[in-house]
Amino acid sequence: xxxxxxxxxxxxxxMTNKKSLxxxxxxxxxxxxxxxxxAKKPLELMFVYSLEERVENNSxxxxxxxxxxxxxxxFLHLHTLQPEDSALYLxxxxxxxxxxxxxxxxxxxxxxxxx
Amino acid sequence: KQEVTQIPAALSxxxxxxxxxxxxxxxxxxxxxxxxxxxxxxxLTSLLLIQSSQREQTSGRLNASLDKSSGRSTLxxxxxxxxxxxxxxxAASSNTGKLIFGQGTTLQVKP
Numbered sequence: 001x002x003x004x005x006x007x008x009x010x011x012x013x014x015m016t017n018k019k020s021l022x023x024x025x026x027x028x029x030x031x032x033x034x035x036x037x038x039a040k041k042p043l044e045l046m047f048v049y050s051l052e053e054r055v056e057n058n059s060x061x062x063x064x065x066x067x068x069x070x071x072x073x074x075f076l077h078l079h080t081l082q083p084e085d086s087a088l089y090l091x092x093x094x095x096x097x098x099x100x101x102x103x104x105x106x107x108x109x110x111x112x113x114x115x
Numbered sequence: 116k117q118e119v120t121q122i123p124a125a126l127s128x129x130x131x132x133x134x135x136x137x138x139x140x141x142x143x144x145x146x147x148x149x150x151x152x153x154x155x156x157x158x159l160t161s162l163l164l165i166q167s168s169q170r171e172q173t174s175g176r177l178n179a180s181l182d183k184s185s186g187r188s189t190l191x192x193x194x195x196x197x198x199x200x201x202x203x204x205x206a207a208s209s210n211t212g213k214l215i216f217g218q219g220t221t222l223q224v225k226p
Contacts, residue, residue: 040218043204043216098146102208103149104161104214106158106159106160108156108158
């Protein structure tokens with residue numbers, strides 16, 4: 001148990017659906033991250049939030065919309081996805097950003113399949 | 116643009132062997148380098164973090180080294196056990212906290 005919880009663990013959706021992924025951290029951290037892990041590709045950083053403000057958007061298509069209502073919760077709203085968006089979506093948190101001792105703690109991920 | 120490469124992509128060893136996993140990065144201006152473990156269907160667990168000013172870190176049977184000048188890091192696993200079977204990922208961190216990951220090395224330790 002890393003202190004970072006993601007729900008749901010598995011999600012199947014059609015290309016016209018709208019769904020949301022949820023991430024919650026119980027570590028008192030100030031930074032949260034969304035990553036995408038596709039088959040046979042390295043993990044890709046999608047978004048970074050620090051103190052509830054987005055500090056990085058890594059050229060992610062607008063069909064992915066993040067939301068960080070407070071420092072403990074992070075959402076990824078999905079709409080009009082494509083089959084190539086099928087992947088494992090991982091959430092992480094850390095004490096802050098830009099620190100040499102900054103370890104990121106990861107959730108177990110949401111396995112997303114877009115039909 | 117930082118690129119991280121891990122060799123080999125897969126490795127199978129008998130139990131008890133010592134082994135080395137390799138990680139190379141193209142931009143030596145890193146803030147730190149981290150090694151993670153990922154079990155099938157699970158998230159990542161941080162194993163070791165080496166700050167840019169350090170040369171190595173140890174935790175139990177694991178030892179990670181960092182050579183910034185050559186753009187290399189290694190993860191040494193002593194006396195491997197079947198429970199060590201997993202995918203091992205290295206990631207180089209920029210000063211903004213952005214992690215650039217390698218594709219990982221999938222390790223199988225056979226009893």
